[in-house]
Amino acid sequence: MTEPKRTPLAERHEELGARMIDFSGWYMPVQYTGIVDEHNAVRNAAGLFDLGHMGQVDVDGPDALAYLQYMTTNDVSKLAPGDAQYSMLLYPNGGVVDDIIVYRRPTGPGYFVVINAANIDKDVSWLLEHAEARDDLDVSVKHVSDDYGMIAIQGPHAEAIVEELSSVDLADMSAFSCRDTTVAGVASLAARTGYTGEDGWEFYCPIDDTLALWNALLEAGEPHGLQPIGLGARDTLRLEARMPLYGNEISDTINPLEAGLRWVVKLKKGDFIGRDALAAAREVGISRRTVGFKLVERGGVPRSHYDVLVDGKSVGFVTSGTASPTLGENIGIAVIDKEYAGVGRPLEIAIRNRNVKAEQIKLPFYSRN
Amino acid sequence: MAVPTDRKYTKTHEWVLVDGDVATIGITDYAQNELGDITYVELPGVGDDLGQSDSFGIVESVKAASDIYMPVAGEVTEANGDTEDAPELLNSSPYQDAWLIRVKLSDAAQLDALMDADTYEKYLEEEGGH
Numbered sequence: 001m002t003e004p005k006r007t008p009l010a011e012r013h014e015e016l017g018a019r020m021i022d023f024s025g026w027y028m029p030v031q032y033t034g035i036v037d038e039h040n041a042v043r044n045a046a047g048l049f050d051l052g053h054m055g056q057v058d059v060d061g062p063d064a065l066a067y068l069q070y071m072t073t074n075d076v077s078k079l080a081p082g083d084a085q086y087s088m089l090l091y092p093n094g095g096v097v098d099d100i101i102v103y104r105r106p107t108g109p110g111y112f113v114v115i116n117a118a119n120i121d122k123d124v125s126w127l128l129e130h131a132e133a134r135d136d137l138d139v140s141v142k143h144v145s146d147d148y149g150m151i152a153i154q155g156p157h158a159e160a161i162v163e164e165l166s167s168v169d170l171a172d173m174s175a176f177s178c179r180d181t182t183v184a185g186v187a188s189l190a191a192r193t194g195y196t197g198e199d200g201w202e203f204y205c206p207i208d209d210t211l212a213l214w215n216a217l218l219e220a221g222e223p224h225g226l227q228p229i230g231l232g233a234r235d236t237l238r239l240e241a242r243m244p245l246y247g248n249e250i251s252d253t254i255n256p257l258e259a260g261l262r263w264v265v266k267l268k269k270g271d272f273i274g275r276d277a278l279a280a281a282r283e284v285g286i287s288r289r290t291v292g293f294k295l296v297e298r299g300g301v302p303r304s305h306y307d308v309l310v311d312g313k314s315v316g317f318v319t320s321g322t323a324s325p326t327l328g329e330n331i332g333i334a335v336i337d338k339e340y341a342g343v344g345r346p347l348e349i350a351i352r353n354r355n356v357k358a359e360q361i362k363l364p365f366y367s368r369n
Numbered sequence: 370m371a372v373p374t375d376r377k378y379t380k381t382h383e384w385v386l387v388d389g390d391v392a393t394i395g396i397t398d399y400a401q402n403e404l405g406d407i408t409y410v411e412l413p414g415v416g417d418d419l420g421q422s423d424s425f426g427i428v429e430s431v432k433a434a435s436d437i438y439m440p441v442a443g444e445v446t447e448a449n450g451d452t453e454d455a456p457e458l459l460n461s462s463p464y465q466d467a468w469l470i471r472v473k474l475s476d477a478a479q480l481d482a483l484m485d486a487d488t489y490e491k492y493l494e495e496e497g498g499h
Contacts, residue, residue, distance in 0.1 A: 035431045036406040232405070232432055298453075300409050301429050323408035323431050330408075352427070352434075 007052025008210040024118035026053035031230040038233035039325040045225030046155030053117035055145040060110035063137040075266040082106035084176040090274025095252035149210025154200030157224040184216030197241025242364035260290040289341040292363040295330040299356030302332035307350040370398040378489035385440040404430040412448040441479040443472030
């Protein structure tokens with residue numbers, strides 16, 4: 001096995017008392033004080049996340065828009081400078097290569113695409129291959145993950161903290177927008193995006209400035225209750241907010257329609273990879289649905305890949321589950337046969353040797369408004 | 370948290386405290402800390418006859434589920450329902466309030482093979498690596 005890669009903050013996490021794990025080939029903090037404590041800090045105050053394991057790709061050139069329209073599911077033509085968009089890369093069969101965020105740079109030409117840590121090699125090959133195959137398009141695709149640090153600050157107090165440090169006003173930014181700024185002397189792209197269900201920003205900065213940015217945010221945030229947050233709470237936060245995790249809610253075998261993410265797929269925008277398969281699937285009808293549930297009796301915590309049953313018959317499986325700190329319930333997301341889907345309808349979750357009763361509930365489990 | 374010297378320990382991080390022929394069993398502070406926020410506990414029924422190293426229940430945290438194993442063989446005489454009702458007790462009081470079960474010892478000689486507090490602490494240093 002190769003040594004896991006380290007972000008510029010690895011030693012800082014150790015100093016802060018984090019428990020470190022190998023996550024998708026990266027040496028990352030899974031928790032500092034504890035998952036529930038960190039989770040609650042983000043819901044009630046603010047949390048700071050090292051996302052240096054995420055990947056970035058620059059897409060430039062006269063045909064950058066046409067190329068991204070062809071590669072991704074969402075409508076890139078809707079992006080004005082400084083806009084961000086949740087989107088996906090699909091296989092021709094409609095399975096998901098990755099879920100991504102496409103940023104149109106606020107100034108200057110081109111786009112900035114953020115991809116998942118676990119998929120960096122796969123995505124970069126996929127993007128480069130197709131850029132080459134489409135020799136009718138004049139586009140430059142450049143893998144730039146090693147140039148950027150990425151830090152997120154999330155939670156109701158995030159705005160007050162970044163306002164103290166930012167050279168330009170960030171409070172008036174709308175959700176899913178990005179802006180160039182300097183934060184505590186560090187030139188950054190500030191994006192009002194995140195993966196927690198809270199307000200907040202994700203900052204992209206020159207990799208050598210990552211530690212300076214982290215320390216400045218942590219220091220300024222301390223009076224506001226800001227805490228560093230590990231990957232454990234990142235997962236419980238995103239799950240409550242029903243944000244998909246690649247490999248769980250979406251994958252090469254769960255397409256975006258089955259995952260309940262039709263809003264990300266713009267079938268009418270023109271051709272893109274995977275479009276025909278999804279259009280055909282819609283024609284026939286999607287046989288599986290993504291649903292939320294909570295356990296209605298004791299029996300443990302539902303987890304990814306557990307079997308879902310109705311009347312003792314398997315009807316699907318859990319994609320993600322947890323003991324929700326905010327709701328105080330055991331919750332999960334499952335992909336099940338469509339005929340059994342419906343809020344209020346019963347399910348059973350096979351936890352170890354028992355079928356534990358569950359009830360379907362509305363998604364998302366948590367929304368801040 | 371100091372490792373109490375009045376009991377014995379397993380490599381799988383259970384403790385056993387013996388009083389006459391009654392053994393009280395729980396998990397160690399190291400175990401609860403490794404698991405993190407504990408949200409679910411499942412214990413055996415009174416009268417269950419369990420062998421040494423048998424799994425006698427489940428402790429589940431936000432992060433993961435973990436089997437718990439019998440340090441010694443015995444028949445369950447009591448299960449601490451408080452831990453099932455309030456699993457977080459295991460995080461706050463693993464050596465006291467959050468004992469898990471009491472058993473009637475079937476073979477007291479099995480205790481000899483378990484670690485005392487000193488040995489367990491050394492074991493943790495090697496195991497933990499920090």
